[in-house]
Amino acid sequence: MYNQRSSGRISFLLVRDGSGIAQCVLVEKDVDSDTWSAHQRLTQESSLMVCGKVREDARAPGGYELALTRVEPVQIAEDYPIGPKEHGIDFLLNNRHLWLRSSRQWHVMRIRDEIIFGIREFFRERRFVCLDSPILTRAIGEEAGTLFETEYFELGKASLAQTGQLYVEAGAMAHGKVYCFGPTFRAEKSKTRRHLTEFWMLEPEMAWYDWQDNMALQEELVEFVAQRILDRRRDDLSGLGRDLTALERVERPFPRLSYDEAVELLRGKGSRIEWGEDFGGEDQTLLTAEFDRPLFVHSFPKAAKAFYMKEHPERPEVVLCDDLFAPEGYGEIIGGSQREDDLERLIARIREQGLPEEAYDWYLDLRKYGSVPHSGFGLGLERTVAWLCGLDHLREAIPFPRLMNRITP
RNA sequence: UGGGGAGUAGCUCAACUGGCAGAGCGCCGCGCUGUUAACGCGGUGGUUGCAGGUUCGAAUCCUGCCUCCCCAGCCA
Numbered sequence: 001m002y003n004q005r006s007s008g009r010i011s012f013l014l015v016r017d018g019s020g021i022a023q024c025v026l027v028e029k030d031v032d033s034d035t036w037s038a039h040q041r042l043t044q045e046s047s048l049m050v051c052g053k054v055r056e057d058a059r060a061p062g063g064y065e066l067a068l069t070r071v072e073p074v075q076i077a078e079d080y081p082i083g084p085k086e087h088g089i090d091f092l093l094n095n096r097h098l099w100l101r102s103s104r105q106w107h108v109m110r111i112r113d114e115i116i117f118g119i120r121e122f123f124r125e126r127r128f129v130c131l132d133s134p135i136l137t138r139a140i141g142e143e144a145g146t147l148f149e150t151e152y153f154e155l156g157k158a159s160l161a162q163t164g165q166l167y168v169e170a171g172a173m174a175h176g177k178v179y180c181f182g183p184t185f186r187a188e189k190s191k192t193r194r195h196l197t198e199f200w201m202l203e204p205e206m207a208w209y210d211w212q213d214n215m216a217l218q219e220e221l222v223e224f225v226a227q228r229i230l231d232r233r234r235d236d237l238s239g240l241g242r243d244l245t246a247l248e249r250v251e252r253p254f255p256r257l258s259y260d261e262a263v264e265l266l267r268g269k270g271s272r273i274e275w276g277e278d279f280g281g282e283d284q285t286l287l288t289a290e291f292d293r294p295l296f297v298h299s300f301p302k303a304a305k306a307f308y309m310k311e312h313p314e315r316p317e318v319v320l321c322d323d324l325f326a327p328e329g330y331g332e333i334i335g336g337s338q339r340e341d342d343l344e345r346l347i348a349r350i351r352e353q354g355l356p357e358e359a360y361d362w363y364l365d366l367r368k369y370g371s372v373p374h375s376g377f378g379l380g381l382e383r384t385v386a387w388l389c390g391l392d393h394l395r396e397a398i399p400f401p402r403l404m405n406r407i408t409p
Numbered sequence: 410u411g412g413g414g415a416g417u418a419g420c421u422c423a424a425c426u427g428g429c430a431g432a433g434c435g436c437c438g439c440g441c442u443g444u445u446a447a448c449g450c451g452g453u454g455g456u457u458g459c460a461g462g463u464u465c466g467a468a469u470c471c472u473g474c475c476u477c478c479c480c481a482g483c484c485a
Contacts, residue, residue, distance in 0.1 A: 003445095003446080004444095005448095006444075007442060007443065007444055007447075008440070008441035008442060009441080009442050010441095010442040010443065012444045012445080023445085025443080025444090027442070028442080043436090044435090059444080060443095060445090079419070079435085079436075080435095081420075081435095082420085083419090083420060083421095084434080084435090084446040085420070085435080085446070086420085086422095086434095087420060088421075089477085089478070090477050090478075146483085163485090186484075186485085188483060188484070189410065189483090190410095190484080191478090191479090191480095192479095192480080193479090194484080196485090200485095201485060278484090280481080282481095331484095331485090332485065335484085380485030381485085382485080383485060
């Protein structure tokens, strides 16, 4: 029972069954005395079985209600902590296991589910193979300083994967087009609305795609997902109060700016960004405010990016990569690149960045045995969910958020 | 990690310059045959984050610690 309202000899029970909430009407003179006294014991979040007749009534939320003939309590809940008034975020996160029952969280999780299955369908239709990467690993895909480490039997240290990218590159050489989709982990000591220590990432990898083919696939995916939830989860979006017209504008083609152009635009708007620096939060907001749909920025300075990104053939200070920024201030949701497919250059990049070469022995094999041009990207699921749902913090975009200072429930 | 803010009833918050710790919601009781976060009346509810200090007197001032929130950096 989600909530109850009464007017003496007539009671209105809001009952949730997983598919939604229905108003049930109970009139004292129309039911037996056992049912009437049983319903009086019901408290918020008590579980129950009801029997009644569906009827149309304009006064019911949604236009229909259930006229009850019988109520059977299953369990009487006591002192349910989450009431119909406001609560603080700390309290709600401590009660996340119960907060998931609240309507706002309920809508978000249904949209998240639709996004996940939409993504899988998108790739299946395009003949990608789902090839999931290991979570326990020794490969270092990003910064070595943000690894969660653990003991691994007699083999020493292992860590939780920061990315599955190196593994999907291996998969792409076997299957052509692959993706992995699962949790990734970053021990970043950051407490912002844009970070979780555990988050889900979709990572497609495609043989024979150059960086432009890569961007074309990214925008096709993002458009597909946005249209998909508008089509199938419109009620949930409305329940969240999401501005639907903003989502309806998510149509290809998305605007594209080179990093050089973006810096020029930002400096014209008063930003003090220097060429070579990555965008700060304020820069991202300034940039995306110029456009009404997601924005690509491509061709970033090499120094600011990961070792595996391919150098621009005419400009060695730049790599063939792109970031996709969501509109409305939601920030980066995708990072992608064409990969360095030349063995010697790749080894040089690993040394330049001071990474442990021995950690990449099997990865370098991919360049020794039939290397081909290939590209891929990573899409942050929670950032995508937060944007599409209009949430102001990632912690509501995942069922049980893991933050620097929060490991329960 | 740096900067800012906060911690008082189960929850959300008040309490002026240091002077009786309060309200709404929840919960309990009564009333009400169409409620929409129902409503009306009555009741219940406190180690003021922790430890110490100043004072006739501390939620309020001082010292130390803890916790949470927001912003920045880093990133998806």
